[in-house]
Amino acid sequence: xxxxxxxxxxxxxxxxxxxxxxxxxxxxxxxxxxxxxxxxxxxxxxxxxxxxxxxxxxxxxxxxxxxxxxxxxxxxxxxxxxxxxxxxxxxxxxxxxxxxxxxxxxxxxxxxxxxxxxxxxxxxxxxxxxxxxxxxxxxxxxxxxxxxxxxxxxxxxxxxxxxxxxxxxxxxxxxxxxxxxxxxxxxxxxxxxxxxxxxxxxxxxxxxxxxxxxxxxxxxxxxxxxxxxxxxxxxxxxxxxxxxxxxxxxxxxxxxxxxxxxxxxxxxxxxxxxxxxxxxxxxxxxxxxxxxxxxxxxxxxxxxxxxxxxxxxxxxxxxxxxxxxxxxxxxxxxxxxxxxxxxxxxxxxxxxxxxxxxxxxxxxxxxxxxxxxxxxxxxxxxxxxxxxxxxxxxxxxxxxxxxxxxxxxxxxxxxxxxxxxxxxxxxxxxxxxxxxxxxxxxxxxxxxxxxxxxxxxxxxxxxxxxxxxxxxxxxxxxxxxxxxxxxxxxxxxxxxxxxxxxxxxxxxxxxxxxxx
Amino acid sequence: xxxxxxxxxxxxxxxxxxxxxxxxxxxxxxxxxxxxxxxxxxxxxxxxxxxxxxxxxxxxxxxxxxxxxxxxxxxxxxxxxxxxxxxxxxxxxxxxxxxxxxxxxxxxxxxxxxxxxxxxxxxxxxxxxxxxxxxxxxxxxxxxxxxxxxxxxxxxxxxxxxxxxxxxxxxxxxxxxxxxxxxxxxxxxxxxxxxxxxxxxxxxxxxxxxxxxxxxxxxxxxxxxxxxxxxxxxxxxxxxxxxxxxxxxxxxxxxxxxxxxxxxxxxxxxxxxxxxxxxxxxxxxxxxxxxxxxxxxxxxxxxxxxxxxxxxxxxxxxxxxxxxxxxxxxxxxxxxxxxxxxxxxxxxxxxxxxxxxxxxxxxxxxx
Numbered sequence: 111x112x113x114x115x116x117x118x119x120x121x122x123x124x125x126x127x128x129x130x131x132x133x134x135x136x137x138x139x140x141x142x143x144x145x146x147x148x149x150x151x152x153x154x155x156x157x158x159x160x161x162x163x164x165x166x167x168x169x170x171x172x173x174x175x176x177x178x179x180x181x182x183x184x185x186x187x188x189x190x191x192x193x194x195x196x197x198x199x200x201x202x203x204x205x206x207x208x209x210x211x212x213x214x215x216x217x218x219x220x221x222x223x224x225x226x227x228x229x230x231x232x233x234x235x236x237x238x239x240x241x242x243x244x245x246x247x248x249x250x251x252x253x254x255x256x257x258x259x260x261x262x263x264x265x266x267x268x269x270x271x272x273x274x275x276x277x278x279x280x281x282x283x284x285x286x287x288x289x290x291x292x293x294x295x296x297x298x299x300x301x302x303x304x305x306x307x308x309x310x311x312x313x314x315x316x317x318x319x320x321x322x323x324x325x326x327x328x329x330x331x332x333x334x335x336x337x338x339x340x341x342x343x344x345x346x347x348x349x350x351x352x353x354x355x356x357x358x359x360x361x362x363x364x365x366x367x368x369x370x371x372x373x374x375x376x377x378x379x380x381x382x383x384x385x386x387x388x389x390x391x392x393x394x395x396x397x398x399x400x401x402x403x404x405x406x407x408x409x410x411x412x413x414x415x416x417x418x419x420x421x422x423x424x425x426x427x428x429x430x431x432x433x434x435x436x437x438x439x440x441x442x443x444x445x446x447x448x449x450x451x452x453x454x455x456x457x458x459x460x461x462x463x464x465x466x467x468x469x470x471x472x473x474x475x476x477x478x479x480x481x482x483x484x485x486x487x488x489x490x491x492x493x494x495x496x497x498x499x500x501x502x503x504x505x506x507x508x509x510x511x512x513x514x515x516x517x518x519x520x521x522x523x524x525x526x527x528x529x530x531x532x533x534x535x536x537x538x539x540x541x542x543x544x545x546x547x548x549x550x551x552x553x554x555x556x557x558x559x560x561x562x563x564x565x566x567x568x569x570x571x572x573x574x575x576x577x578x579x580x581x582x583x584x585x586x587x588x589x590x591x592x593x594x595x596x597x598x599x600x601x602x603x604x605x606x607x608x609x610x611x612x613x614x615x616x617x618x619x620x621x622x623x624x625x626x
Numbered sequence: 627x628x629x630x631x632x633x634x635x636x637x638x639x640x641x642x643x644x645x646x647x648x649x650x651x652x653x654x655x656x657x658x659x660x661x662x663x664x665x666x667x668x669x670x671x672x673x674x675x676x677x678x679x680x681x682x683x684x685x686x687x688x689x690x691x692x693x694x695x696x697x698x699x700x701x702x703x704x705x706x707x708x709x710x711x712x713x714x715x716x717x718x719x720x721x722x723x724x725x726x727x728x729x730x731x732x733x734x735x736x737x738x739x740x741x742x743x744x745x746x747x748x749x750x751x752x753x754x755x756x757x758x759x760x761x762x763x764x765x766x767x768x769x770x771x772x773x774x775x776x777x778x779x780x781x782x783x784x785x786x787x788x789x790x791x792x793x794x795x796x797x798x799x800x801x802x803x804x805x806x807x808x809x810x811x812x813x814x815x816x817x818x819x820x821x822x823x824x825x826x827x828x829x830x831x832x833x834x835x836x837x838x839x840x841x842x843x844x845x846x847x848x849x850x851x852x853x854x855x856x857x858x859x860x861x862x863x864x865x866x867x868x869x870x871x872x873x874x875x876x877x878x879x880x881x882x883x884x885x886x887x888x889x890x891x892x893x894x895x896x897x898x899x900x901x902x903x904x905x906x907x908x909x910x911x912x913x914x915x916x917x918x919x920x921x922x923x924x925x926x927x928x929x930x931x932x933x934x935x936x937x938x939x940x941x942x943x944x945x946x947x948x949x950x951x952x953x954x955x956x957x958x959x960x961x962x963x964x965x966x967x968x969x970x971x972x973x974x975x976x977x978x979x980x981x982x983x984x985x986x987x988x989x990x991x992x993x
Contacts (some may be wrong), residue, residue, distance in 0.1 A: 295960050355763075358897065419869065419870065438872065439869065439870070439871075439872040440872030440873075441872075443872050449870070451870060456864075456866045456867065457866050457867050457869075458867065458870070459864075459867060460859075460860050460863045460864045460867050460868070461863070461864065462863045462864075465858075465862065467856070471860070471867070471871045472872065474853055474856055474857075475853055480853045483853050483854060484851050484852050484853070485851060485852060485853055485854050485856060487851075614918040
């Protein structure tokens with residue numbers, strides 16, 4: 111059988127101390143195909159790609175290019191074999207122009223001077239050929255994330271790479287940009303380029319890939335033809351069991367208003383202007399309101415303003431009839447606000463504290479846990495054990511496990527346990543499932559819905575449109591610090607939302623705080 | 627085999643690592659002595675290792691010097707736990723000594739009041755780095771270094787202009803140092819409580835080492851058992867998360883520096899109120915505060931560990947001074963520095979050791 115494989119990774123095994131990240135994995139990439147690599151977090155996708163890109167050396171296994179065995183010792187070797195990669199976190203120099211970034215490392219020089227003219231011609235040519243719109247002279251710091259990604263793609267093309275690796279390329283894009291990227295990928299395929307597409311979003315695989323290789327816990331599960339399979343089957347291969355995609359939930363029965371925000375303004379963390387520019391909305395008991403939007407449109411600052419991490423510069427915040435605009439973080443917490451923070455390592459946990467110490471992070475001062483300034487260690491232990499059992503937080507040594515030693519999913523579970531057990535009137539959850547695998551996501555979603563059904567108000571901030579559509583009872587779209595639309599998830603499509611998220615459309619009466 | 631490997635017990639590993647580091651340091655110190663003066667190296671190292679135990683008098687001196695070291699170590703370690711590097715222990719120590727001496731000589735106060743004054747003086751000197759850090763995010767290291775110099779020159783300036791403070795006002799001829807307390811105010815001398823009888827009439831020994839140990843236990847209690855300690859440590863490990871938890875991180879930074887300052891200040895009080903040493907007006911920063919840094923490092927900032935690390939460092943310092951006819955004081959300082967430096971490698975040693983023990987533990991289980 112003479113299949114035309116451009117890259118073959120055969121029986122790759124890569125061990126790290128205590129863990130086999132890749133255990134006898136085989137991946138064969140045909141010439142001119144889009145091959146998806148699917149797996150949960152920690153399944154070994156990134157390790158495998160790092161092996162291909164020369165960042166790690168495998169203990170066992172061989173890599174073949176065009177049927178001939180090759181050794182890839184570093185990324186330069188990979189480059190010479192025409193392998194290019196768009197990393198999940200872009201590798202761009204912020205203060206350089208687009209053109210500078212593209213030629214960086216492969217500059218043509220004459221007598222020590224850069225030959226910009228020829229480079230510009232090539233870049234513009236490539237950009238037109240593949241429909242990759244970029245402005246060669248713009249600074250990276252000034253352009254959108256979508257355009258930054260196009261710059262990364264152009265970098266590969268400029269180096270005449272034939273094998274293109276995309277590591278979770280859609281995480282930062284709007285639905286429209288995702289469609290565009292899919293078209294670009296199909297264009298490459300037509301040109302005879304081969305693509306490796308790493309993702310855990312099944313719908314994208316179904317849309318664009320020809321074949322898919324699935325990894326689970328470092329092991330090779332199988333390779334399937336996309337036209338012979340279904341989403342359900344793929345997810346079962348990935349997780350090892352049946353997964354519920356949509357959240358089971360009854361219709362919301364919202365009652366009294368709990369959180370009322372009027373004309374709120376919050377300064378930006380990065381520049382001098384306000385990042386939240388006069389936002390008004392309500393959240394009622396028994397509903398999940400979701401703030402949707404592309405990263406960096408003021409959602410983070412809005413949450414900082416609501417929780418008191420940043421002082422607001424204008425407007426009012428009312429929680430259950432009490433004005434908390436100028437209240438301290440502790441007072442807000444006492445008034446019934448819980449906060450599952452966006453960054454669990456920065457805000458959510460003291461990583462060097464034990465699990466039990468983290469469980470009382472918001473409440474150590476309560477008489478239940480302390481007596482005249484002395485911590486009641488036995489009460490803290492009992493409480494932590496209770497939460498660990500109720501929320502199934504798994505760790506090596508139970509309450510005395512250092513938080514740093516726990517897995518991301520269990521760290522997040524610990525935070526959620528802590529925040530939900532406060533019995534909050536308002537639960538603010540920011541990206542609660544970021545970076546978690548399907549099983550953990552399923553659990554966290556069910557917990558949020560349970561909170562809603564208890565009659566609590568939930569404010570969810572999410573960048574994942576699937577999550578937004580699945581969980582929310584009401585959607586508010588944020589664009590450049592303003593609320594530009596309010597929707598009922600049952601009556602709106604993802605495409606429609608995407609237009610608002612990208613700023614192409616705007617409702618005139620949105621963000622005025624009128625609850626429909 | 628159900629026996630637990632010793633590698634599983636982190637306390638054992640820590641102590642073992644400290645001991646190994648110390649032994650390696652002594653070995654290197656010995657090699658250095660061999661290079662400097664081969665014929666006397668043996669005498670030198672044995673002087674360093676035995677002087678502290680050679681007589682009750684010398685042992686008394688070890689204990690006496692350990693007290694201020696312990697407090698400076700506690701000061702640095704306490705600030706470390708809160709995420710601050712208190713390099714200003716020296717300035718706080720100087721201010722503490724100054725406040726204590728002014729109380730003792732100028733105002734004729736008894737010793738315990740002078741010790742409280744010492745804490746106030748050190749605490750005041752801790753406010754500045756803390757406040758600048760909290761209010762303007764100025765790195766505390768920079769402020770503290772500046773305040774070390776300010777403290778030294780300010781104290782020298784003030785003492786030079788306070789005639790009653792100087793030895794010349796109390797029947798002695800020299801005016802470059804403060805008055806001997808025995809003459810100026812015997813009530814300000816820290817009591818010996820009969821310890822001098824026990825220590826063969828040692829002129830050094832007094833109750834200061836016990837005061838220091840009590841303070842160490844108190845600091846351990848605060849850090850380990852109280853909500854205040856919980857807050858301080860949370861701020862030190864993750865300032866953002868402690869803010870998220872509603873802890874006033876800025877207030878805690880200032881408080882932590884005040885406490886650290888008060889500890890160093892108390893150290894200064896204990897040292898100069900013993901009555902054996904007079905404060906000399908020289909233009910160099912007192913080394914005691916800086917020696918607090920290795921004391922804290924060696925103890926991994928653990929207040930109880932500080933008790934032992936300060937005794938150890940005091941011990942080799944006393945031993946070092948006994949080497950002096952054979953080796954110059956600079957040479958002994960270098961050897962002491964090498965030993966302390968390597969002792970501070972205990973953290974690294976701890977890592978190596980726990981890996982090693984784990985590996986052998988595994989093999990044991992296989993066998």
